[in-house]
Amino acid sequence: MRPRPVAPRKVINILVSIGAWASALLGIFVLFWILAELLIRGLGALSWDIFFKLPTPPGVSGGGLANAILGTLILTATATVLAVPLGLLAGIYLAEYAANAKLADYCRFSANVLMGMPSIIVGVFAYTLVVVPLGKFCGYAGTLALAILMLPIVTRITEDMLRLVPNTLREAALALGLPRWRVTLAVIFRAAKAGLITGILLAVARVSGETAPLLFTALNSPYWFSGLGEPFPNLPVTIFNYAMSPYADWQEKAWAGALLITAGVLVISILSRTYLSGKNR
Amino acid sequence: MARVSRRSRRLTHLGEKLFSALSLGSALLVPLVMLAMGFDLAWSSLPALKQFGWQFFFTEDWNPVAQSFGAASSIFGTLVSTLIALLIAGPLGVAIALFLVELTPPGISRVVGTLVELLAAIPSIIYGMWGLFVLAPFMATYIQPFLGRYLGFLPLFSGPPLGVGMLTAGIILALMVLPYISALVRDVFLLVPGVVKESAYGLGSTTWEVTYRVTIPYGLVGLIGAMFLGLGRALGETMAVTFVIGNAHRLSLSLFAPGNTIASTLANEFSEATEPLYISSLVALGLVLYLITYLVQVVSQMMLRRLYRSWNVGL
Numbered sequence: 001m002r003p004r005p006v007a008p009r010k011v012i013n014i015l016v017s018i019g020a021w022a023s024a025l026l027g028i029f030v031l032f033w034i035l036a037e038l039l040i041r042g043l044g045a046l047s048w049d050i051f052f053k054l055p056t057p058p059g060v061s062g063g064g065l066a067n068a069i070l071g072t073l074i075l076t077a078t079a080t081v082l083a084v085p086l087g088l089l090a091g092i093y094l095a096e097y098a099a100n101a102k103l104a105d106y107c108r109f110s111a112n113v114l115m116g117m118p119s120i121i122v123g124v125f126a127y128t129l130v131v132v133p134l135g136k137f138c139g140y141a142g143t144l145a146l147a148i149l150m151l152p153i154v155t156r157i158t159e160d161m162l163r164l165v166p167n168t169l170r171e172a173a174l175a176l177g178l179p180r181w182r183v184t185l186a187v188i189f190r191a192a193k194a195g196l197i198t199g200i201l202l203a204v205a206r207v208s209g210e211t212a213p214l215l216f217t218a219l220n221s222p223y224w225f226s227g228l229g230e231p232f233p234n235l236p237v238t239i240f241n242y243a244m245s246p247y248a249d250w251q252e253k254a255w256a257g258a259l260l261i262t263a264g265v266l267v268i269s270i271l272s273r274t275y276l277s278g279k280n281r
Numbered sequence: 282m283a284r285v286s287r288r289s290r291r292l293t294h295l296g297e298k299l300f301s302a303l304s305l306g307s308a309l310l311v312p313l314v315m316l317a318m319g320f321d322l323a324w325s326s327l328p329a330l331k332q333f334g335w336q337f338f339f340t341e342d343w344n345p346v347a348q349s350f351g352a353a354s355s356i357f358g359t360l361v362s363t364l365i366a367l368l369i370a371g372p373l374g375v376a377i378a379l380f381l382v383e384l385t386p387p388g389i390s391r392v393v394g395t396l397v398e399l400l401a402a403i404p405s406i407i408y409g410m411w412g413l414f415v416l417a418p419f420m421a422t423y424i425q426p427f428l429g430r431y432l433g434f435l436p437l438f439s440g441p442p443l444g445v446g447m448l449t450a451g452i453i454l455a456l457m458v459l460p461y462i463s464a465l466v467r468d469v470f471l472l473v474p475g476v477v478k479e480s481a482y483g484l485g486s487t488t489w490e491v492t493y494r495v496t497i498p499y500g501l502v503g504l505i506g507a508m509f510l511g512l513g514r515a516l517g518e519t520m521a522v523t524f525v526i527g528n529a530h531r532l533s534l535s536l537f538a539p540g541n542t543i544a545s546t547l548a549n550e551f552s553e554a555t556e557p558l559y560i561s562s563l564v565a566l567g568l569v570l571y572l573i574t575y576l577v578q579v580v581s582q583m584m585l586r587r588l589y590r591s592w593n594v595g596l
Binding site for chain 1: 373
């Protein structure tokens, strides 16, 4: 074998390194580009009215997104209340019980498939399940769709976090004569607390900005709501409608809403990340 | 004393039973939801499939007024936009992973890695707005005229530079799946044992040669798995695409032309559809997307699992 000359190999290596650097910089650049546009356009449109006033028709100045902001908080909260206990329990089964390995494997596989399922499909599912029988768009359908999106995330994160707890801890607690469920709730959960909280927060952040599953479940509404049984105002769909509209003042409000929702989601993700890495250190 | 302890033992036993039953039930809920979703979509799309038969998947015509529906343009748009996304995000993701694993010290790598991952935290509707108000005008004034001038002889790059269209949608999708691909590829690269890489370095290889001849072949299955996961994400991405693809039920060779995807059609039309056949046709589109996603997930999970298993055995 003839040795290859060194120079072209080095040149290729340098070119590839430059390419890798450029790609990483491009990724960061896009992130900051998006955030900068959001800040510039969103801050200009942000005012106290956004938080405290109802939407106005196009052309009528003033008004805000108060109902949509509160609506999104309620939808996210109800979905969390529905999905988190179920997801925790499912994760406990996979990590702690799982007597039947095949069944557990299938559950894991399904959770992964569900996590990869487009959120709009989940919306269609909730539509046929709730909206069709009730005959109207309503908040319940939106809650259900968001909960279905959260369930597999919470399940997988719970399993992963419980698996990180060393087995010796488990065995020590069992040797004291504690029943399995007490071991799980009193010992394992406490040991895995940081990870579980982080995981749930990330799931909440993921779901709170979701638009597609709400489009034809909760729909949207420009008014205050009296319950989840009616079309439910929410920030993502409002942003979508406003941004796609031809009215300048609606588009401005869409940017304000977009800034709010991104800030919320990013703050939750960053906080939970730093919380977790602080705990792990 | 003995009686009390027996009763408490029985209570404990009951609690244990209840708790394990509850957790089993919750775990079963996950596959149940997944399967119910498929059955439900299939059931609700029956009227449309009965009406149009197999032609549904190959007809371009989508006319709610005439009650005639065909899925061809939506399926085509889904595949084309996803292909563009992967062609861009695949190499970029591998390059970023290479940067994170081989080219920087761990401190910088962690910061850059976190920043790139934050791209995944931004809600898709934000990408949509950014795409419509920032990227689309940028494409229309700079990128598309440039491509049109030098590559305009190809049908792919012909037509007026509208800004919105298939190409812009593909680029947005690429940016959205990039963090997923780069994170997974980085994990795969990190799994390659240091000894293997170091022996290649010891023979005098450059960083690129080690990556190209050792790391990538070693983790190839994982790399393909990562691409498939990105593929799955791109196929069903809704809001960002809906903003920038132009929403036309039309098959076009040109990437500058507006089109649609399954997800964008659903997002645009579902809440306004009233006739049963219209709704059923939309659900049938959803069924197609469900089946494609399912298939992609099966393949990607098989790949990743095979990778981890073979490495656990091998190490």
